[in-house]
Amino acid sequence: MSSNNANRKVRRAVKPQRSHGKARVETILVAAAEVIGDKGYDRATMAEIAERAKSPIGSLYRFFPNKEILANALLDRYAVLINAAFDAIDHVASDLPVETLADTLLELMVNLQTETKALASVLEANAKWTKRPKFPELFLQRLIKVLRHRAPELSANDAQNVAAVLMHNLKTMRAITFGKGIATGPDVAAELRLMNRLYLLNRLTPNRK
Amino acid sequence: MSSNNANRKVRRAVKPQRSHGKARVETILVAAAEVIGDKGYDRATMAEIAERAKSPIGSLYRFFPNKEILANALLDRYAVLINAAFDAIDHVASDLPVETLADTLLELMVNLQTETKALASVLEANAKWTKRPKFPELFLQRLIKVLRHRAPELSANDAQNVAAVLMHNLKTMRAITFGKGIATGPDVAAELRLMNRLYLLNRLTPNRK
Amino acid sequence: MSSNNANRKVRRAVKPQRSHGKARVETILVAAAEVIGDKGYDRATMAEIAERAKSPIGSLYRFFPNKEILANALLDRYAVLINAAFDAIDHVASDLPVETLADTLLELMVNLQTETKALASVLEANAKWTKRPKFPELFLQRLIKVLRHRAPELSANDAQNVAAVLMHNLKTMRAITFGKGIATGPDVAAELRLMNRLYLLNRLTPNRK
Amino acid sequence: MSSNNANRKVRRAVKPQRSHGKARVETILVAAAEVIGDKGYDRATMAEIAERAKSPIGSLYRFFPNKEILANALLDRYAVLINAAFDAIDHVASDLPVETLADTLLELMVNLQTETKALASVLEANAKWTKRPKFPELFLQRLIKVLRHRAPELSANDAQNVAAVLMHNLKTMRAITFGKGIATGPDVAAELRLMNRLYLLNRLTPNRK
DNA sequence: AATGAATGAGAATTCATTCAT
DNA sequence: TATGAATGAATTCTCATTCAT
Numbered sequence: 039m040s041s042n043n044a045n046r047k048v049r050r051a052v053k054p055q056r057s058h059g060k061a062r063v064e065t066i067l068v069a070a071a072e073v074i075g076d077k078g079y080d081r082a083t084m085a086e087i088a089e090r091a092k093s094p095i096g097s098l099y100r101f102f103p104n105k106e107i108l109a110n111a112l113l114d115r116y117a118v119l120i121n122a123a124f125d126a127i128d129h130v131a132s133d134l135p136v137e138t139l140a141d142t143l144l145e146l147m148v149n150l151q152t153e154t155k156a157l158a159s160v161l162e163a164n165a166k167w168t169k170r171p172k173f174p175e176l177f178l179q180r181l182i183k184v185l186r187h188r189a190p191e192l193s194a195n196d197a198q199n200v201a202a203v204l205m206h207n208l209k210t211m212r213a214i215t216f217g218k219g220i221a222t223g224p225d226v227a228a229e230l231r232l233m234n235r236l237y238l239l240n241r242l243t244p245n246r247k
Numbered sequence: 248m249s250s251n252n253a254n255r256k257v258r259r260a261v262k263p264q265r266s267h268g269k270a271r272v273e274t275i276l277v278a279a280a281e282v283i284g285d286k287g288y289d290r291a292t293m294a295e296i297a298e299r300a301k302s303p304i305g306s307l308y309r310f311f312p313n314k315e316i317l318a319n320a321l322l323d324r325y326a327v328l329i330n331a332a333f334d335a336i337d338h339v340a341s342d343l344p345v346e347t348l349a350d351t352l353l354e355l356m357v358n359l360q361t362e363t364k365a366l367a368s369v370l371e372a373n374a375k376w377t378k379r380p381k382f383p384e385l386f387l388q389r390l391i392k393v394l395r396h397r398a399p400e401l402s403a404n405d406a407q408n409v410a411a412v413l414m415h416n417l418k419t420m421r422a423i424t425f426g427k428g429i430a431t432g433p434d435v436a437a438e439l440r441l442m443n444r445l446y447l448l449n450r451l452t453p454n455r456k
Numbered sequence: 457m458s459s460n461n462a463n464r465k466v467r468r469a470v471k472p473q474r475s476h477g478k479a480r481v482e483t484i485l486v487a488a489a490e491v492i493g494d495k496g497y498d499r500a501t502m503a504e505i506a507e508r509a510k511s512p513i514g515s516l517y518r519f520f521p522n523k524e525i526l527a528n529a530l531l532d533r534y535a536v537l538i539n540a541a542f543d544a545i546d547h548v549a550s551d552l553p554v555e556t557l558a559d560t561l562l563e564l565m566v567n568l569q570t571e572t573k574a575l576a577s578v579l580e581a582n583a584k585w586t587k588r589p590k591f592p593e594l595f596l597q598r599l600i601k602v603l604r605h606r607a608p609e610l611s612a613n614d615a616q617n618v619a620a621v622l623m624h625n626l627k628t629m630r631a632i633t634f635g636k637g638i639a640t641g642p643d644v645a646a647e648l649r650l651m652n653r654l655y656l657l658n659r660l661t662p663n664r665k
Numbered sequence: 666m667s668s669n670n671a672n673r674k675v676r677r678a679v680k681p682q683r684s685h686g687k688a689r690v691e692t693i694l695v696a697a698a699e700v701i702g703d704k705g706y707d708r709a710t711m712a713e714i715a716e717r718a719k720s721p722i723g724s725l726y727r728f729f730p731n732k733e734i735l736a737n738a739l740l741d742r743y744a745v746l747i748n749a750a751f752d753a754i755d756h757v758a759s760d761l762p763v764e765t766l767a768d769t770l771l772e773l774m775v776n777l778q779t780e781t782k783a784l785a786s787v788l789e790a791n792a793k794w795t796k797r798p799k800f801p802e803l804f805l806q807r808l809i810k811v812l813r814h815r816a817p818e819l820s821a822n823d824a825q826n827v828a829a830v831l832m833h834n835l836k837t838m839r840a841i842t843f844g845k846g847i848a849t850g851p852d853v854a855a856e857l858r859l860m861n862r863l864y865l866l867n868r869l870t871p872n873r874k
Numbered sequence: 875a876a877t878g879a880a881t882g883a884g885a886a887t888t889c890a891t892t893c894a895t
Numbered sequence: 896t897a898t899g900a901a902t903g904a905a906t907t908c909t910c911a912t913t914c915a916t
Contacts, residue, residue: 080289084890088899095891096898105890174429199438202430206422206439210415220383221411229408230415236449237442261879271880293907305881308908470900480901498707501885514902517887592847617856620848624840624857628833638801639829643822647830647868654867655860711911715878722912723877732911 051111052101063101066091067115070108079109113173119150124180131188139188140238141231143181147208148215178205189242200241207234258312260320272310275300276324279317288318322382328359333389340396348397349447350440352390356417357424387414398451409450416443467521469529481519484509485533488526497527531591537568542598549606557606558656559649561599565626566633596623607660618659625652676730678738690728693718694742697735706736740800746777751807758815766815767865768858770808774835775842805832816869827868834861 051063069091074082084105088095102108123146131139181201185192192200207230214226262272278300283291293314297304311317332355340348390410394401401409416439423435487509492500502523506516520526541564549557599619603610610618625648632644678690696718701709711732715722729735750773758766808828812819819827834857841853 078289080287083888094898095900096893099891100897103891178429195434199434202423202435203419203438203442205430206419210412210419213415214411220387221414225404225408226411229412232449233412233442233446236445240441240445241438292905294905303881304908305883305910306879309880313908496707498705502887503885512902513886514888514904515900518901521887523886596847613852617852620841620853621837621856621860623848624837628830628837631833632829638805639832643826644829647826648833650867651830651860651864654863658859658863710909721877722879723914726912727876730912 050103051107052103059101062091062093062097066093066098066101066108067112069093070112074109074112084108116150117173117176120177120180123150124184127184128187131184134188136188136239136242137235139184139242140235143184143204144207144211144231144234147212174205177208178202181205185242189244191244192242196241200238203237204234207237258316260316261310261312271300271302271306275302275307275310275317276321278302280321283318283321288314293317325359326382326385329386329389332359333393336393337396340393343397345397345448345451346444348393348451349444352393352413353416353420353440353443356421383414386417387411390414394451398453400453401451405450409447412446413443416446467525469525470519470521480509480511480515484511484516484519484526485530487511489530492527492530497523502526534568535591535594538595538598541568542602545602546605549602552606554606554657554660555653557602557660558653561602561622562625562629562649562652565630592623595626596620599623603660607662609662610660614659618656621655622652625655676734678734679728679730686728689718689720689724693720693725693728693735694739696720697739701736701739711735743777744800744803747804747807750777751811754811755814758811761815763815763866763869764862766811766869767862770811770831771834771838771858771861774839801832804835805829808832812869816871818871819869823868827865830864831861834864 066087070082070087073087073090076082077086084098085095087108088098091098098108102111127142127146134142178198178201181204182197185197185201185204186194189197211227211230214222214230216222275296279291279296282296282299285291286295293307294304296317297307300307307317311320336351336355343351387407387410390413391406394406394410394413395403398406420436420439423431423439425431484505488500488505491505491508494500495504502516503513505526506513509516516526520529545560545564552560596616596619599622600615603615603619603622604612607615629645629648632640632648634640693714697709697714700714700717703709704713711725712722714735715725718725725735729738754769754773761769805825805828808831809824812824812828812831813821816824838854838857841849841857843849
C-alpha cells in the first residue's frame, strides 16, 4: 500500500540463531499464512499477523524486515513442503499406472493445502509484484522431472508443455477443493480427476492415439 | 463528514446524461480495467484510475460513488460481452463436432479478453468481498446451457459438473494466453486444447467411455 | 481499505503507557477543546487539532481512533471536573443560606469553564450524534442531589424540574460570562444571579410562596 | 467546510423579480430551514436543500450565491416574524399584569418556533462565523422596548440587562419545549414560567424589593 | 436565464515501518 | 537485544461551487 520499494538495501528474512527464535519464526509464518489466507495479502496487516502470532510487532520486523519479505518467506516455506511431496512421488512414479500417477499428482496440492491451508492466496497476491517467480518455476521443474521419469520417450518440449497443463490442473484442483463459490465441491473434483487421467493417458502412453 | 450508514439511499453507478458523459464513463471503465488489471483491486487507487482516465477524481465519484461500485460496473460490462459471446455459440452448438465445440468454448474467454483486456483480474480481487457471485454463476449457467443443447442425454448433474470443469479450463486458457510467467504461451495452449477436446469427447459422446 | 463494519473491536480512547504519552494525551485534549470550542465540532479538523497539539496526526489517531471518540473523551474529562465540583458543594450545601447556595451553583460552570475553557461547546456539537446523553444526565443528577440535600421536603418530581431550570441557568451563566456577542457581561450576570436567587428562595424555602 | 471566505465580492441573496421567483425563494427557505434544523448547518448539504425544495441546485445558487448567504436569509426571514410578534405585544404591553406579560414574552419564541420550527439551529451554527450578530441585537432591542414601555421608571441600563436575562429565558424556553434530551418537557416549562414571573415581578414592580 | 453535470480542495482514517526506551 | 508506541504518506470519499449547454 505504501511505497519505497526502490532504493532500499536488499534485505532478507533473518535466520534466527537460537532455537527459541526458530519457534518464533515458525509461529509468525503460521499466523501470517492464516491472516493472509483469510484476508488476502493487501488487507492483511502486519499488526494483525503479529497479534495472531502473539509476537510483538517489533520481533516480527526483526525476522522479516518488511511485508514482502514475510510473504516470500511464506513461499519458501511452501517450497520446502512441495519438494518433499515431489520427492515422495519420484520414488514410486515409474511403478505407478498412469491413471494412478495422474490422481496422485492432482491430489498433491490438495494435500499440501491441508497442511498450509491459507498459503495459496499469497501466491496470487504476490504474483502482481514479485520480481522472481521462482516458486511456480520450482513446481514446474518438479512436474517435468516426474513426467520424464515416467515417460522417458517424451521430448523435453512436450514434457514442459504437459507439465504446464498439469500445473494448471493442480491449481484448479485446489480451487475446486478449497474454493467457496460456484463450481466447487467433490463432484466437480471427480470430473477434473477424470479429465486429468484422460489427458495423461493420452500423452504418456506410447501406442495410444 | 462522518458515518450515517443508515438512512442512505442505495447507491449505484450513475448513468451519464450528456453524450459527453457516456464517453467519459467508458473512458473511466477502460482506465479502471487497466489499472485494476495491472495492480489488482486493492493496490489500484481511485486517484490513479481517475488520472489514467484523464478524469478529475470528482467526476469519477460522480459516476461511481465508490470503489466497489466501480468494480461491479466492470463486471456488469463484462457480463454483457459474455452473454453476447454465448448467444453466438448457442446458435451453432448443435451442428458443431465436439472437438470444434471444445475449441470454440476454450477460445471464448480469450476472445473476450482481447476486447476487455484486464477485466478478468477484477474477478479474483472482488471475490474477497463480493456478496453475490452472480458473475461466475452466469458463466456457469451459459456453459450448462450449451452442453445440454449439444448433449441432451447428459443428466442435469453431470452437465453442471462438466460445465464447472470447462469453466476452469477457460480460466486456465486465459492465464496461459495472457499470463506473463512460466507455464504460458502457444504451445501450452495447444496442450490445453488437446486435453479439453479429449475430455469433452469422452463426456459428450454417448457410446464411448 | 474498505468497509468491514462488522467484526471490528469496540474502539475506545487508548490510555497511553509511556509517561511521555500521558502528557501528549493531555496536550491533545487541550488542543481539541480549543479548536472544537473555537470552530465547533464539525468545522474542527483532526489535522488542525493535531497541529495545535504539536502532535503528528498518527499519534492523535493512536490515542483517539476517531473524531467521535475524541469528543467523548473531552466530555468524560469534563465530567470528572463536574463531579469534583459537586462533591465540594455537597459538603457545605445544608449549611449555606439559600441565596449563597444559589450563587454558588451558578458560579459552578463558570469556574469549570475557567479550567477547561472551550470544552463546553463540544456538548452542543455532540448533541447531534451522541447516542447516550450521559453528560447532561450526570449534571442533572448532581443538581437534584444538592437540592434534595438542602430541601428534603421537595418532592422528587419538583426536585427534578427545579434542577432542570437550574441547569439551564448555569448554561446561561456560562454564555453570559464567556459569550462574545450581545447580552453578555458582568451586569447581565448580576441580573441572572438575582433571578436565580429569587427562584431558589421561592422553591426551597418551605413557608414562603 | 471549504474556505474562500476572504477576497470574495460582497454578495447577497438575490431578490427575485417575478412572483414565481418569490414562491421559489420561499420554498427554498422552508426547505433550508427543515434540512438545517434537522441536520445542523454543517451537515446540511446544499444538494439536499435543493432536493427538498424541488429546486434545481443551479436555481438555489441563483438566489443564494452561497451557503452562508442562505443561512443569513433564513435569519432575516425569522427577523420579520419576530418583529411582527413584538409589534403585537407592544400594543397590549402596558395593560397587561406583569405576570401575564412575563408569560406572554416567554411564549413568544415558542410560538415562532411553531411556525419556523427548525430555524433555531441556524443561529447557533451561524454564531460561530457570522460577522454581524444583528439578529440577537434585534431581539434584545425589541425586548428593551417592551420593558421600557411597561416600566418607564426602569433605567436604560437596567432595561438592557433585564432584557438580556429575558432573552436567555426565551432561548431556554425554546430548548425546553423543543429539545429532545434531558431537562425538557411541560413540567420544566412550568418551572421556568414561575421563575420568569418572579423575576419580572421583582424588577418591574416599583414598590417591591 | 435555467439547469444539473462537473470539479477539486480538503477531510477522516489506516498501516507499514521506525526507533526511543 | 526486544518491544510496542509513534509516525506521516497515502487512500477513500464529500460537497460547495462553477459553468457548459
